[in-house]
Amino acid sequence: MRTQNATAxxxxxxxxxxxxxxxxxxIISSFLISFQxxxxxxxxxxxxxxxxxxxxxxxxxxxxxxxxxILVIQVPVMISLAIVMAVLLNSPLLKARGLYRxxxxxxxxxxxxxxxxxxxxxxxxxxxxxxxxxxSVGLTKIDWFSNVTPAMALxxxxxxxxxxxxxxxxxxxxLQSIPEDVYEAATLDRVSRVKQxxxxxxxxxxxxxxxxxxxxxxxxxxxxxEPFLITERGGPGGGTxxxxxxxxxxxxxxxxxxxxxxxxxxMAGLAIAITLVQLWLTREPK
Amino acid sequence: xxxxxxxxxxKRFGVFEVVHGANIDIADGEFVVFVGPSGCGKxxxxxxxxxxxxxxxxxxxxxxxxxxxxxxxxxxxxMVFQSYALYPHMTVEQNLSFGLxxxxxxxxxTERRVKRAAExxxxxELMQRRPxxxxxxxxxxxxxxxxIVREPQVFLFDEPLSNLDAELRVQMRVEISRLHxxxxxxxxxVTHDQTEAMTLADRIVVLKAGNVExxxxxxxxxxxxxxxxxxxxxxxxxxxxxxxxxxxxxNSAAIIELVNHGGARLRKPLSNAFPAxxxxxxxxxxxxxxxxxGEGDCDIPVKADVAEHLGSVSYVYANxxxxxxxxxxxxxxxxxxxxxxxxxxxxxxxxxxxxxxxxIR
Numbered sequence: 001m002r003t004q005n006a007t008a009x010x011x012x013x014x015x016x017x018x019x020x021x022x023x024x025x026x027i028i029s030s031f032l033i034s035f036q037x038x039x040x041x042x043x044x045x046x047x048x049x050x051x052x053x054x055x056x057x058x059x060x061x062x063x064x065x066x067x068x069x070i071l072v073i074q075v076p077v078m079i080s081l082a083i084v085m086a087v088l089l090n091s092p093l094l095k096a097r098g099l100y101r102x103x104x105x106x107x108x109x110x111x112x113x114x115x116x117x118x119x120x121x122x123x124x125x126x127x128x129x130x131x132x133x134x135x136s137v138g139l140t141k142i143d144w145f146s147n148v149t150p151a152m153a154l155x156x157x158x159x160x161x162x163x164x165x166x167x168x169x170x171x172x173x174x175l176q177s178i179p180e181d182v183y184e185a186a187t188l189d190r191v192s193r194v195k196q197x198x199x200x201x202x203x204x205x206x207x208x209x210x211x212x213x214x215x216x217x218x219x220x221x222x223x224x225x226e227p228f229l230i231t232e233r234g235g236p237g238g239g240t241x242x243x244x245x246x247x248x249x250x251x252x253x254x255x256x257x258x259x260x261x262x263x264x265x266x267m268a269g270l271a272i273a274i275t276l277v278q279l280w281l282t283r284e285p286k
Numbered sequence: 287x288x289x290x291x292x293x294x295x296x297k298r299f300g301v302f303e304v305v306h307g308a309n310i311d312i313a314d315g316e317f318v319v320f321v322g323p324s325g326c327g328k329x330x331x332x333x334x335x336x337x338x339x340x341x342x343x344x345x346x347x348x349x350x351x352x353x354x355x356x357x358x359x360x361x362x363x364x365m366v367f368q369s370y371a372l373y374p375h376m377t378v379e380q381n382l383s384f385g386l387x388x389x390x391x392x393x394x395x396t397e398r399r400v401k402r403a404a405e406x407x408x409x410x411e412l413m414q415r416r417p418x419x420x421x422x423x424x425x426x427x428x429x430x431x432x433x434i435v436r437e438p439q440v441f442l443f444d445e446p447l448s449n450l451d452a453e454l455r456v457q458m459r460v461e462i463s464r465l466h467x468x469x470x471x472x473x474x475x476v477t478h479d480q481t482e483a484m485t486l487a488d489r490i491v492v493l494k495a496g497n498v499e500x501x502x503x504x505x506x507x508x509x510x511x512x513x514x515x516x517x518x519x520x521x522x523x524x525x526x527x528x529x530x531x532x533x534x535x536x537n538s539a540a541i542i543e544l545v546n547h548g549g550a551r552l553r554k555p556l557s558n559a560f561p562a563x564x565x566x567x568x569x570x571x572x573x574x575x576x577x578x579x580g581e582g583d584c585d586i587p588v589k590a591d592v593a594e595h596l597g598s599v600s601y602v603y604a605n606x607x608x609x610x611x612x613x614x615x616x617x618x619x620x621x622x623x624x625x626x627x628x629x630x631x632x633x634x635x636x637x638x639x640x641x642x643x644x645x646i647r
Contacts, residue, residue, distance in 0.1 A: 189385025190359035
């Protein structure tokens with residue numbers, strides 16, 4: 001058995017080496033970097049330099065507030081929408097189901113730059129279709145890019161558009177794994193469709209919904225593309241800057257790797273903490 | 287309690303007809319088993335009675351009222367599913383009471399019904415468990431309990447024991463039989479297992495390819511099957527079928543020659559139909575109806591291939607030309623593999639079928 005294991009590990013060595021160099025080491029290294037002052041030459045060990053700055057940095061709190069705001073509003077809306085979409089997709093009355101499934105999933109495979117450009121055009125103040133539609137129903141135009149609230153709303157709309165279908169497909173798989181005869185038993189018990197949804201479907205979908213929520217929380221904590229490309233680097237005036245964007249700005253524009261690493265670890269820590277709280281809140285009773 | 291009447295019931299899926307005009311009368315309080323091979327339409331028929339499938343033609347009446355357009359929940363039936371269909375996220379107690387709670391049934395009445403069902407099925411101690419914490423037999427009890435709390439006029443069982451192991455199946459069979467006696471309600475039970483059908487039913491409905499082949503009491507079907515299909519389906523091990531030709535007929539009998547057994551001849555008394563000389567027929571003999579050499583009307587030499595010893599009896603799978611016969615032997619007359627021996631057929635203990643499978647009496 002030991003010889004067999006040794007042979008297996010010899011074959012695994014190339015992978016393990018690559019994994020250690022490009023995966024494990026950067027994780028350890030970035031953690032160590034977060035305890036160094038990296039804007040001096042050479043870098044010096046200063047345990048409280050970056051973490052101390054983080055605690056008192058208004059830019060960090062602004063990014064944290066924006067990220068959490070998106071998390072608290074967008075994720076529940078998107079998951080609810082995804083559940084509705086999944087239920088509609090699962091309906092036996094729906095024709096051309098494959099087409100809808102593709103349409104819902106398509107945003108995920110569209111290039112980020114392309115979709116961001118399209119969103120910028122659609123929400124443009126003067127010639128965007130959204131403002132034209134608002135105008136046509138008698139509402140005033142909205143300057144989506146110059147005011148913080150519309151800009152945040154735009155980010156949430158874009159992220160929801162992009163990921164709701166993806167989550168809907170995962171939830172659809174969960175829906176299809178619920179045996180039909182459970183619903184038949186409920187029908188014989190004179191339980192209405194609406195009650196079946198709330199008392200059978202939703203509880204049985206809970207593990208899948210929690211899975212989608214965890215993925216979405218992690219994704220939102222890392223949110224970068226939309227505020228970078230659609231609202232132009234977290235504009236207006238940092239109003240849509242997220243932790244991901246702050247990390248980028250510190251690490252790759254100010255080349256302050258130590259502080260960027262501290263932000264990165266804060267993001268990861270928050271994602272883990274929120275996920276753990278959520279898993280605890282939605283745990284199965286013993 | 288209620289009688290169930292099926293009149294010319296037809297079921298089509300698109301252009302494909304799966305039930306071809308079934309006519310079945312089930313008396314109030316009767317235990318009727320629908321039995322047949324996979325795809326014969328027995329579950330479809332049950333689901334039509336339940337209201338889970340639309341009826342393409344004919345009428346289904348429960349308690350004298352035609353139910354074709356009545357919602358499943360309003361038919362006064364309860365169904366036990368093959369997969370139990372328990373709500374996995376609910377405790378046993380919640381599973382039992384779910385339907386009643388959702389319909390605003392008074393709490394005291396719900397508790398009374400749940401308690402009664404739990405007592406009948408002896409699941410009182412399992413009430414706070416979830417389905418995944420139960421064994422197969424316990425889940426089945428809960429599924430039956432959920433049906434009991436509805437206090438239905440008719441119980442429908444869709445292959446309820448097929449997911450259980452052999453021992454548990456026997457145990458649950460007895461429980462269901464006891465339950466029928468205790469509740470005294472009409473029960474319709476679907477199975478592909480003829481042993482279940484024989485042991486449980488007051489009457490059996492044998493189905494094949496969407497047609498009702500025969501309806502009757504278990505022993506009537508066993509002793510007096512209407513055709514070769516019923517003869518072969520009812521009884522375990524199966525009836526043996528021996529190819530034969532009619533060589534002579536008279537006003538009261540036909541003399542047949544067993545094709546694969548060296549021209550052995552048997553005089554088979556008949557009362558109604560007389561096949562033509564030369565007609566191909568099939569002689570049916572149950573394994574326990576092979577007698578010792580010389581005891582019957584026609585002897586056949588065979589060679590034991592495999593012997594299954596079950597204690598009180600053994601089943602010998604014997605080769606006789608191209609036909610394999612299953613012969614039941616008493617323990618004292620066991621045969622070992624490779625033994626040559628002779629079996630004897632009695633005319634009155636055999637059945638005659640024409641080439642198409644219809645019984646010749």
